[in-house]
Amino acid sequence: MIHDPVAQADRLLAAGRVRDAVMLIEQAGHSGNVDAVFRHATWKLAGTPVPRDLPGARALLRQATSLGNPDAALVEIALTANGSGAPADWAGARALLDAAAGTDRVAADQLTLLDAMTLTKDGAPIDPPDAQRIGENPGVRHIAQLFTHEECLHIAQCAADMLQPATVADPRTGRNVANPVRTSDGAVIGPTRETLVVQALNRRLAAVTGTDWRQGEALSVLRYRAGQQFRPHVDALPGTSNQRIRTVLVYLNEGFAGGATYFVNNALRVTPRTGDAIIFDNVRADGSIDPATQHAGEPVTAGVKWLATRWIRARPFSVWTGPENAA
Structure with missing residues (x-):
């Protein structure tokens, strides 16, 4: 008798x-081993060591x-909510969460x-707040306490x-440095x-x-400790067929x-406050990269800063196939 088929796999x-x-996990799953069923689902999501199969993964998760x-x-x-393996179904996802909340x-x-x-x-907000413009060239908008x-x-x-x-990948060695x-x-996330x-x-x-x-890339979360920073850069990407047209930064803490x-072109400096957001466009009206959007996350000198970033592409896309494969 196999005590732990997942560990053996x-x-x-x-x-x-x-x-x-794969055979071991499939057999254990057919026998009702819940850990094997879940592992099989994660394999189908990852696409290794079996081919990616989102509907199949959904069935195994169920x-x-x-x-x-x-x-x-x-x-x-x-x-269920984000439409992986089936059309997005917010109401269905909410019902599943209601059920799960009874025991978890x-x-x-x-x-x-x-x-x-x-x-x-x-799942959309009924009354989203308006943003207030706080800078020109680039046009930066601010929303207090968005979160x-x-x-x-x-x-x-x-x-x-x-x-x-x-x-980043070292171009000489290919290793991450x-x-x-x-x-x-x-x-x-x-x-x-x-x-x-x-x-x-x-x-x-x-x-x-x-x-x-x-249109949004998966939410990116950054943690800056003392001495860490994000030096001046632009968020738009060269040579892409589905550009990052807009950026939203949400400050997750203060203190x-x-x-x-800091926006270099107009010397605009935004002080983080918990839940506040800033929005700016990364491209000009003709779709070209706007160098005036160069900005930096200045060094943290004490404490820890948390930030969420949402890069928004020109067209909707599937996170499973990537923004370059948008219709």
């Missing part, structure tokens, strides 16, 4: 015995949830945050266990980790920027020293 994969590992796996339930909720404290906490929001049936303190904390908690030092421009730690709270906030960002939520956002 991991050993088989490490030994290069991929077919045996099975794992019915067998009592709370982590599978949270992933199923995320994918994590889901219950998310439900509490969600219930504090005033949303449409599709609540609790919402900011939720975002930081979603990303905390995934934070990694910023790196420390990023000379951005020295912070960062994480991306991808489609399997997007709680309904995060997805509602992404829809709020879409509403205040006049865009479709499907640190330094760390202002």
Whole structure:
């Protein structure tokens, strides 16, 4: 009798015995082993060691949830709302969260945050706030307290266990090395980790920027410790077919020293305040990159700064195939 098929499958994969590992997980899943079912689902999401199959992953997540796996339930909720493997279904995702909250404290906490929001049936804000212009060339808009303190904390908690030092590929060796421009730690809240709270906030960002939520890249979270910074840069990308036309920055905390956002061209300096957001366009009217949008995250001199960034593309795209493959 196999005591832990998932651990054994991991050993088989490490030994290069991929077919045996897959067969073991499939057999254990058919026998009702919930951990094997969940592992099979994550493989189908990742596309390794089996081909990516989003509908198949959804079916396995449903099975794992019915067998009592709370982590599978949270992933199923995320994918239901963001349209991975099936059309986006906010109402269906909300119903799944309601069910999960009855037995899972994590889901219950998310439900509490969600219930504090005033949303449409599709998860969009009913009355999004207006932005106030605070700078010209580039045109920078500001919204005070776009996110609540609790919402900011939720975002930081979603990303905390995934934070990694910023790196870039060394063109000479191909190895990842420390990023000379951005020295912070960062994480991306991808489609399997997007709680309904995060997805509602992404829809709020879409509403205040006049865009479709499907145009946004996965929410990026940055943590700056003392001495860390993001040197002057522009967010637009060269040679892309689906440009980053707009950026939204949301400050997740305050109480640190330094760390202002500084726009070089007009010497505009924005002091972070918890929940405040700034919005700016990265391109000119003709779609070309606007160098006037060069900005920096100034060095933090004491404490820790948390920031969420949403880069918005010109056209909607699937996070599973990437912005360059947008229709």
